[in-house]
Amino acid sequence: MTKADSNILEELANSVIEMDEKKAVRLCEEAMAKGVDPYLAISQGLAQGMKTMGEGYEKGTCFVPELLLASDAMYAGMNVLRPHLKVAKDSANYRVVIGVVEGDTHDIGKNLVKIMLEAAGFQMTDLGSDVPLSRFVETAVAEKADMICLSSLMSTTMLRMADFITMLSEEGVRERFKVMVGGACVSPSFARQIGADGYAPDALAAVRKARTLLEAKGTGAL
């Protein structure tokens, strides 16, 4: 990698940290014009910036408003880079379906997890909030997903997660997907109780957990 390329990648990361959408877009256009590998521009540029922001959230130096604007900058840049990406089928990234369970619309946590997983290279399908359990299953099957992430804030809707695990078994597809759960009321013991594969208390932990679960699963790549 040339020094010039390295500088662009660092500036891309900074554009996310500075929450500067216009700068992210301009730098991505510049990077493409200079022949920088778009995959590197994402993974070592934009995503690095988002990772820094995520670490800041974990340390308590950066909060939801900053993460939201940083993600706007990241996605603005990614929109420039995506058409230039070449993804070979046999090296496809892990696919993840994520959403907030039916009856619940508290989606800040889910949005942050989605942002950080995407920054880490996972291919995300975000179903939004108030998602019927059957839709998680249908989408995961259709997308050939590797993992399903469920979020819930409320103690009542959280119980749907147990129903979801049962549904996967009844449909005969439990073994096809890793299931990770999270949300203010969810705990590691609850995750174990319902038979989920993993739990994460925040977005950056979700990335680490997802990597651990999917590397153990042994399909796809990051």
Next chain:
Amino acid sequence: MSEKARKVLDVDCLNAMLSRQKPARVIHWEMYPVCFAAIQAGKTIYDAYADPKFSYESQKRIARETGWLFQPIFPSIGGGWGGEYKLLKDDYAQAPIPVRYPVEDEAEVWKLEAPEVASLPSVKGSMDFCKLAVQEKIENETFNVTFNVSGPFTTSAELCGMNRLGRWMLRNPELVHRLLRLTTDHIIEGAALWWDTFKGADILFTLSEPMSANQVISPKQFEEFAFPYIKEIHEKVLAMGYKHIFCHICGDHNGNLPYWAQMPMGDPGIISIGHQIELETAARFFPNDIIYGNIDPIIIQIGTPKQVYEATRQIVEKGKAISNGFVFAPGCELPPKASLENIKTMMRAVEDFGWYE
């Protein structure tokens, strides 16, 4: 409840603390059991909110069955700002689902007008609930009228979604301040209506602020966007005549405590904290108020009775050291689907360990 405990009612202990005297024992005071009571009565959460009479009767019924301190409570003001909501009626439903927020872009912030509290459809039901509650007072009952609201920051987030509010906080703070002004005035208007209607009753002002926790915003953002508005509400409410504020500081507010500590809470206030804040920390920041909390509600919902008993013991033993008064309670709403066995176990542990020597 044992005969020994029955001779010293929770309400007598609470009244002692409210008069700044030491009670005979730690009491248990349940946190927002509206939905739990409905499910225990064989109906749904939707029924609790749709039928104030049923809600009152179910809360009274469960208080009598368990022997716990009865505080009739119901959401006081809600809705009327516009938007579109879906109400689920199944076993898992707990809150309305916004299909469209009242505010979805910047222009709508400037056009938004606060609804008049007295004409809100929800207020009729809330008032009916309180009118039922003031007609009687059962043994072991406290504050038979509660004005119960979300704080201005949380209410503003509910008007437009935190995804928008968070972005506007950094990009267009004037939009957020406009929403905060409208919601603050609305809450004060509601508190005044309740005071004018029920001021002869044993009335409590309750405010919860989950969306301004540090899991969401920074202490500096709390200082700008939540603190001045909540403080204004507290000052005006106390000036109206409310004597005590029940302040539910929901979530991880550790970074915000220096600001909360500057707000008047009443004489004394009741500071409700979640498991994210240590009891000792709360006592340090609020040396003149009663500390209320803070078992993790999820332990009550999914823990074994042994886990519930032990968690309660640990909290009660820490709480007893708080010199200005301590009430054992969940750190947030009693989970609607908690088991009665766990509730009774919790109460037993409070009684086993809660006596002051």
